[in-house]
Amino acid sequence: MNCRNVQPSLSEYIDNTLSARETWEVDRHLAVCNECNRALNEMRRTVNLAGAAPRFEVSESFLAGLQSRLAGVEPAPARWAWVEGLRELFRPRVLQTWGAALGAVGTAALALVLFMPRPVIVPGENRMPIAEPASVQSAARQNLALQAADPFADLAAANLSAHVSTDQASDTEPTN
């Protein structure tokens, strides 16, 4: 345990309401931590001061009246209930959860977008099985020859395109 865990538990430590294991861990920390020892001593002094203060005795009828008045207190009007609900949602501790959840959703969305396989052509295309790679490679080379007698063709671009196609089918045989 460290100071951050121990200090919130000190009041329960004084009240002896911690479990045996928690008590043992707080003890172990206090044995080595001056700061928490100081905090414990200050807290004990405060408790002692509070305990030493004179007690005011009240009558039975006062307690009974107080209880009946507390029981008669009406709940907040319904129209403000949603405000309270919102406040509840945005309590700091709840916000921490919100932040983490948003972070997780954001990360998941980002991962989905980055790693999701993207469609490369109109949807119906993927329903068709692809051709044999060798036939595609052969077609790309034959297409280059078709461009050779075309004054409007870009022969070099056709050859480069054939190479790109061939690279993508590199696991296959050269031609048909």
Place this chain on the structure above:
Amino acid sequence: MKRIGIADSRRSGAHQFRLAFAAGIVLAAMACLVVDAVAQPAQAGNTRPRRNRFLAQGRRLAAGPAAETPEQKRAREIMGLFLREGMSQRYSGEQVTRLYMGRVAETRQIIKCDGPGRLRMEYISPEKLKGETILITGGHIFHFKPPPENKILEGVALPEEFQARAVGFRQGVKNGTIHVQVVGQELIAGQQCSIVEIRSVSGGHFYLRFWIDEQTGVRLKIENRDPQGRSVSETAFTKVDYTTPIPQTEFRPNSLPNVPHEARLPETPPLPNVAAAQQQIAYTIREPAVPAGFHLNGVWVVTGRIGRKTTILRYTDGVNTFALFEVPIVEKQPGPGAARPRAKLRAMFHNDVAHWRSGDLNFALIGHLRRETMQTIAESLTKAE
């Protein structure tokens, strides 16, 4: 009593929640932006055209060409210079070619031209293509593939084909199905060039830009652009020399390395029609739904190494061409890595290639076409089963 010590806890908790909350908001906002950016083009690509392009083009064709502007007249003159003078020039130079489809790819090559139908292209980079040579001479194309392939692919490149294409272009300009216009001037490899834009009025939406040397008529740069005006490929001279003579030996087939020749490119003139091709092959040739403005302008049958016969159907709109390759399927036993080539080949759709299997045939479609047009063609062949 129990509240003592909680204040500190709240302070540290508040800091944590602020950090966590801010991080969450930032990540969520980033995710939304990225999702939006990715979704928009995908939606644009997947959305069917607002009106049927195959029908709309017929209307445009019927409307005929608009009155000729000075830029169009100048473009006709420049294109005439290109076809008349430019194709007959003797020159050498260095070119750079770039593909912008998917990954950017680049090559550099030395060009030697010795008049019509005599061209030699030697690759100098990248390393993988270095030494590869394309030689067009005597009505043939020789494509030397250096090791590990170490062979020469051979086919025909007939001057008659060349002439027919040039005549088709002139007729297209004359009757208004091809639109040409000068859109500017630029220096390429130190030569003053006119930039001519060439569009099919009734056919495909891709178009060409030629940079024609105003003195010699030689095309010093060519760019293919998509319907949005983005360059998909370009080839430009970085150096050009019209004066140094080129040895005639460079245009002889025996100037290429002495390696086996394989006649696996089209080796005959085109057949007159699909019926003539059908007589040579056992399977039934399937003809696609042809996009408006395109027409069949070549049919070939090519025999491959293992005896499979490929049918090639070539279509043009006067500016763009696309070719459909049909070859019977030879099934192989799938190996342990069978899924790998499948994933890799999907990426080919980023280029100007689409391929699929239907029935007993492999199909490959190569050409600058819109993806929805490719899809329509592919579906028409699949439905024909």
